[in-house]
Amino acid sequence: MNTQSLKFMIKPLVLACAMALPAWGHAASATDAEVEQLRGEVKALKAMMQQYVQQQNTLADGLAEAKLKSEPKAAAPAFKTEGLGLKTKAGAEFSLYGNVRADASYQAEGGSLSRLYNQISTVPLDGNAESSDRLKATLAATRLGLDFKTATQLGDVAGKIEVDFLGANDSLRIRHAYLTFGDWLVGQTWSNFAVPDYMPETIDALGYVGGAVKRTPQVRYTHKFNSATNLVFAAEDSKDDSSNMRLPALTARLNHKFTDSLAVSARAMGTEKKTDADTETAWGVGLGAKLDLTDKTMLKADYYHVKGDSSFVSWTNQGFITNANKDIIETNEFDSITVGITQQFSPQWRGTLGYGYMKADQNDGYINALADKTKANKDLWQAWGNVFYSPIKPISLGLEYVYGEREAFGAAPNGSTTGEDNRINAVAIYNF
Structure with a gap:
């Protein structure tokens, strides 16, 4: 029974008692003292009822409060925390990345150097101290990198430092070290002429014939015409040990994306070759393309024609020859091409088939x-196939077979002019 109902019942009862007292007292000829006594009792009864009602109200309030406390509360807004980037002492934000990489190679025939990566241009000629049946392994291609960014009133200043252990005797070496501001780049990174973007995928860390993995100190400027086209100019130090550099190599690259599935890059290079007594101009052009045949199939191709230089494109002959007086008497000219197709079989599996070829011009002079014609090549070629498996995102396991040959301008004492590169490569990479 609630409090309001109790009040509704008690109040009429008290009033009825109070009204009936005079009549009841008169009918019974009660004395005034008895009447006063009854009135007192009624008054006490009324007070008792009021006290009871107050107790019921207090009890009801307590029950309501207990019910309120027992009901589930609305969830409080989650405490929001913004991701805090790592910062240097000078206040630049930076992120760490890299990989741990283990390479192994079984060499049926190949180069004599202790490293296991591509040596196609110097493999021994058949029957002449061949380097056969060797197992090689290394972790020297393990990589560590840092990306930096500092916000300024004029825009972001960014930078990169990336190193691996492919220096002499597995020593630490700089791969990339540069800063960018707006359209400018200053530092060491991929050459603007010999870019690796259009090389088919390989396990070999240096790639194969027809490609280039050249990194140079440079100053670079990029002009963006629109979202599909840009033009890049650079002044580069090509690090050509055969030349005394007086002026940097000048390179230009035009990148254009025809569609989402087709992109091309046209490149040009000019540089001075200098000895103590003479100078000569070297030059080159390049053309690369990437085509997505389907959403899981990609075709890549890259072509170079170079005259007088051996510093940008890998595995070529010496760019120029001098006489005893350091005069430049002849230059080498060559064409190279690499082409390959990559298929993504599933989210975990992909594979590539590739072919590379390089041919030097028949320049009799x-x-x-040449002092030793067996060390200069008329042509080179390599063909390879690989498969990669990624059981989980940060891990890649790869297996690759490569076979190639070089044909020298001169014959060895046994008459051989051909050397072979015949290897199986394997790799395990953990990216972080």
């Missing part, structure tokens, strides 16, 4: 001026 250059050939006859």
Whole structure:
């Protein structure tokens, strides 16, 4: 029974008692003292009822409060925390990345150097101290990198430092170290001429014939025409040990994306070759393309034509030859191409088939001026196939077979002019 109902019942009862007292007292000829006594009792009864009602109200309030406390509360807004980037002492934000990489190679025939990566241009000629049946392994391609960014009133200043252990005797070496501001880049990174973007995928860390993995100190400027086209100019130090650099190599690269599935890059290079007594101009052009045949199939191709230089494209002959007076008497000229197709079989599996070829011009003056014709190549070629498996995102396991040959301008004492590169490569990479 609630409090309001109790009040409704008690109040009429008290009033009825109070009204009936005079009549009841008169009918019974009660004395005034008895009447006063009854009135007192009624008054006491009324007070008792009021006290009871107050107790019921207090009890009801307590029950309501207990019910309120027992009901589930609305969830409080989650405490929001913004991701805090790591910062240097000078206040630049930075992130760490890299990989742990283990390479192994079984060499049926190949180069004599202790490293296990591509040596196609110097493999021994058949029957002449061949380097056969060797197992090689290394972790020297393990990589560590830092990306930096500092916000300024004029825009972001960014930078990168990336190193691996492919220096002499597995020593630490700089791969990339540069800063960017707006359209400018200053530092060491991929050459603007010999870019690796259009090389088919390989396990070999240096790639194969027809490609280039050249990194140079440079100053670079990029002009963006629109979202599909940009033009890049650079002044580069090509690090050509055969030349005394007086002026940097000048390179230009035009990148254009025709569609979401087709992109091309046209490149040009010009540089001075200098000795103590003479100078000569070297130059080159390049053309690369990437085509997505389907959403899981990609075709890549890259072509170079170079005259007088051996510093940008890998595995070529010496760019120029000098006489005893340091005069430049002849230059080498060559064409190279690499092409490959990559198929993504599933989210975990992908594979590549590739082919590379390089051919030197038949320049008799250059050939006859060579001190050792067995060390210069008429042509080179390599073909390879690989498969990669990624059981989980940060891990990649790869297996690759490569076979290639070089044909030298001169014959060894046994008459051989051909050397072989015949290997199985394997790799395990943990990316972080």
